[in-house]
Amino acid sequence: MNDVARAAGVSLKTVSRVVNGDERVSPVLAAQVHRAIETLNYRPDVGASTLRRSDRRTETIALLLEDVGNPFSSALHRAVEDEARAHGVHVLTGSLDEDPQRERELARAFTARRADGLIIAPVSTDQSYLTTEIRSDTPVVFVDRPGTGVPADTVLATNVIGAAEATRHLIRHGHREIAYLGDYTRISTARHRQEGYLQALAEAGIAPDPGLIFTDLHTAVTAESTIMALFHRPGPPTALFTSQNLVTIGAVRALRRLGLHRTVALVGFDDFPLADLLEPAVTVIAQDPAMMGRIAAQALFRRIAGDTGPPAEHWIPTTLVRRGSGELPPSSPALRDRPSSSL
Amino acid sequence: MNDVARAAGVSLKTVSRVVNGDERVSPVLAAQVHRAIETLNYRPDVGASTLRRSDRRTETIALLLEDVGNPFSSALHRAVEDEARAHGVHVLTGSLDEDPQRERELARAFTARRADGLIIAPVSTDQSYLTTEIRSDTPVVFVDRPGTGVPADTVLATNVIGAAEATRHLIRHGHREIAYLGDYTRISTARHRQEGYLQALAEAGIAPDPGLIFTDLHTAVTAESTIMALFHRPGPPTALFTSQNLVTIGAVRALRRLGLHRTVALVGFDDFPLADLLEPAVTVIAQDPAMMGRIAAQALFRRIAGDTGPPAEHWIPTTLVRRGSGELPPSSPALRDRPSSSL
DNA sequence: GGTGGCTGAGACAACGTTGTCTCGCAGTGA
DNA sequence: TCACTGCGAGACAACGTTGTCTCAGCCACC
Numbered sequence: 001m002n003d004v005a006r007a008a009g010v011s012l013k014t015v016s017r018v019v020n021g022d023e024r025v026s027p028v029l030a031a032q033v034h035r036a037i038e039t040l041n042y043r044p045d046v047g048a049s050t051l052r053r054s055d056r057r058t059e060t061i062a063l064l065l066e067d068v069g070n071p072f073s074s075a076l077h078r079a080v081e082d083e084a085r086a087h088g089v090h091v092l093t094g095s096l097d098e099d100p101q102r103e104r105e106l107a108r109a110f111t112a113r114r115a116d117g118l119i120i121a122p123v124s125t126d127q128s129y130l131t132t133e134i135r136s137d138t139p140v141v142f143v144d145r146p147g148t149g150v151p152a153d154t155v156l157a158t159n160v161i162g163a164a165e166a167t168r169h170l171i172r173h174g175h176r177e178i179a180y181l182g183d184y185t186r187i188s189t190a191r192h193r194q195e196g197y198l199q200a201l202a203e204a205g206i207a208p209d210p211g212l213i214f215t216d217l218h219t220a221v222t223a224e225s226t227i228m229a230l231f232h233r234p235g236p237p238t239a240l241f242t243s244q245n246l247v248t249i250g251a252v253r254a255l256r257r258l259g260l261h262r263t264v265a266l267v268g269f270d271d272f273p274l275a276d277l278l279e280p281a282v283t284v285i286a287q288d289p290a291m292m293g294r295i296a297a298q299a300l301f302r303r304i305a306g307d308t309g310p311p312a313e314h315w316i317p318t319t320l321v322r323r324g325s326g327e328l329p330p331s332s333p334a335l336r337d338r339p340s341s342s343l
Numbered sequence: 344m345n346d347v348a349r350a351a352g353v354s355l356k357t358v359s360r361v362v363n364g365d366e367r368v369s370p371v372l373a374a375q376v377h378r379a380i381e382t383l384n385y386r387p388d389v390g391a392s393t394l395r396r397s398d399r400r401t402e403t404i405a406l407l408l409e410d411v412g413n414p415f416s417s418a419l420h421r422a423v424e425d426e427a428r429a430h431g432v433h434v435l436t437g438s439l440d441e442d443p444q445r446e447r448e449l450a451r452a453f454t455a456r457r458a459d460g461l462i463i464a465p466v467s468t469d470q471s472y473l474t475t476e477i478r479s480d481t482p483v484v485f486v487d488r489p490g491t492g493v494p495a496d497t498v499l500a501t502n503v504i505g506a507a508e509a510t511r512h513l514i515r516h517g518h519r520e521i522a523y524l525g526d527y528t529r530i531s532t533a534r535h536r537q538e539g540y541l542q543a544l545a546e547a548g549i550a551p552d553p554g555l556i557f558t559d560l561h562t563a564v565t566a567e568s569t570i571m572a573l574f575h576r577p578g579p580p581t582a583l584f585t586s587q588n589l590v591t592i593g594a595v596r597a598l599r600r601l602g603l604h605r606t607v608a609l610v611g612f613d614d615f616p617l618a619d620l621l622e623p624a625v626t627v628i629a630q631d632p633a634m635m636g637r638i639a640a641q642a643l644f645r646r647i648a649g650d651t652g653p654p655a656e657h658w659i660p661t662t663l664v665r666r667g668s669g670e671l672p673p674s675s676p677a678l679r680d681r682p683s684s685s686l
Numbered sequence: 687g688g689t690g691g692c693t694g695a696g697a698c699a700a701c702g703t704t705g706t707c708t709c710g711c712a713g714t715g716a
Numbered sequence: 717t718c719a720c721t722g723c724g725a726g727a728c729a730a731c732g733t734t735g736t737c738t739c740a741g742c743c744a745c746c
Contacts (some may be wrong), residue, residue: 001703024723029725045394050703051390067421068420075412090456252620273615359733363734367695394731
């Protein structure tokens with residue numbers, strides 16, 4: 001900037017004014033400065049600028065997600081980026097992989113970088129370590145899962161309601177033996193979906209069968225083998241409610257291998273690409289990750305702008321998408337008990 | 344930091360030494376400083392630190408992709424993040440949406456932020472605007488598509504070879520009327536895939552039929568309607584080579600609607616989730632976005648570390664994944680000419 | 687006992703900007 | 717003509733760090 005000032009024959013401060021679009025610089029000088037900037041290939045240093053500026057904005061927000069590579073996270077990421085772009089703000093991202101320590105490290109690293117705000121899909125059980133940051137004016141918004149131990153805006157899908165709707169849908173189609181297959185119970189969304197499942201059973205006066213409830217399934221592979229085993233036991237269910245993406249896909253694979261994909265009903269929580277092209281197409285409770293990201297970013301920018309109201313909870317509704325797999329009627333016990341015959 | 348120094352009864356510089364893990368501070372003083380840091384909740388300011396440090400590293404790299412929400416980009420993103428994590432570096436991301444101006448803006452913004460390096464999947468036809476940045480020691484690596492007008496490392500899939508392999512595979516199964524369905528010709532990968540297709544036809548002595556070559560298809564919807572129209576004309580092909588993800592999915596939808604999914608052979612370029620669960624499962628030329636991201640990041644970190652060798656080209660091989668749709672034999676002309684009969 | 691080297695710690699300036707204050711000068715009205 | 721106003725532009729300090737220089741104190745060696 002010094003070089004530019006010298007080349008243009010003006011003071012440092014005048015260059016600064018031109019760079020920041022200050023109106024009160026005479027057009028002649030401004031043109032000289034622009035020429036000098038051009039020839040010297042000058043690029044302002046945003047870091048030095050934010051250091052000196054009074055508002056201390058870095059025009060950067062941080063986004064901590066489960067895994068930027070998975071469809072849910074990346075759809076959410078994209079929506080946050082779009083909202084950030086509208087504010088002229090850039091996005092730092094990090095994947096947590098269900099690792100609480102990683103969550104802490106990244107949150108620490110991003111606040112040390114003076115991000116203007118944080119959007120977190122938390123994986124640890126306690127976010128009180130963020131208290132200091134929030135107090136020192138770095139707003140935080142939780143998305144997909146609630147934060148604990150610290151007051152902050154939260155954006156959540158209606159997990160209980162959605163899971164209950166899925167289960168009710170199966171009951172309405174005549175099923176009473178409905179298996180639940182869910183993720184790690186330490187994940188709050190998994191617990192809520194299980195809760196919705198139990199609620200719907202209770203409403204219908206169906207006693208939950210502990211032999212049909214499977215938790216702590218996290219990958220398609222574990223889901224697939226669990227379901228394979230389930231159908232090789234006496235008294236298998238007539239329907240499955242899978243409470244997570246990968247579990248649903250594992251279920252599709254298992255039912256295919258068993259030859260039961262047209263026999264056993266299936267409703268999955270969370271939509272996935274090509275669900276409509278499978279045979280039968282998979283009925284799901286669709287979440288809206290894009291809307292979740294958008295709402296979370298909007299909430300964050302309100303806080304950054306100075307909103308100091310009490311923490312808000314935003315509930316993003318889920319939608320039942322009927323595609324075929326969830327509308328199959330219960331099969332006869334005889335058929336169910338000899339699954340391999342239908343292969 | 345001043346407050347910490349005062350609270351610990353030491354000089355500013357000693358706090359700096361403790362924060363940076365300088366060995367030559369006596370344990371007694373270091374403990375005092377750590378206590379003061381704890382009670383005052385002091386967080387070092389990374390921005391100020393990089394401003395003063397001699398190496399000027401921000402420990403941040405920028406990643407410009409087509410769309411962080413699509414599977415190819417997000418898999419690549421994840422791999423870059425993993426490599427960056429190993430170097431203690433964070434990642435700024437941006438989506439370009441095939442918009443050349445956006446590419447320029449983001450590259451400019453990220454270099455103004457003094458990112459240590461850039462990984463770009465370019466969308467504009469000329470990257471010479473980056474010359475200055477590269478000269479001023481901000482390395483750039485191009486990924487997925489080559490950069491133009493500026494020397495830099497490049498990581499590319501073997502598009503020509505892969506496309507030729509796909510086409511040869513169909514020829515080997517008896518097809519001679521093979522349609523090509525590709526993305527915008529302004530995208531270099533699309534041009535290369537078309538080139539591979541033509542090469543394989545030439546090898547086999549098949550004259551390309553202009554009526555079977557469709558370009559500038561970018562979405563599943565346009566691909567679907569193009570293919571619908573194609574099969575309502577006389578002399579439809581017995582096989583399709585779709586040179587992009589969304590086009591492949593559009594093709595699957597179209598063939599389903601036409602009832603031709605078990606009749607017309609299909610090979611797609613680029614794998615996609617659940618391709619193996621469709622009926623028939625879709626044969627593809629799989630790219631390896633994770634490897635592309637990893638290699639690109641490794642190349643970038645070598646440059647950041649000071650490597651000044653000539654620009655390198657890294658070719659990431661593609662793999663033919665046989666799943667069924669690409670192994671269908673040519674159907675009889677009679678059948679092909681009355682597609683609706685097989686619905 | 688004097689010299690030299692080593693070690694731990696502080697003083698000071700500087701990184702690239704911008705907020706604040708000041709000042710010169712042209713234009714205005716009495 | 718003179719004070720007054722307003723506006724464009726420069727001087728200076730400061731943002732939160734760290735590189736460099738300096739120095740006091742200690743030990744060792746001849």
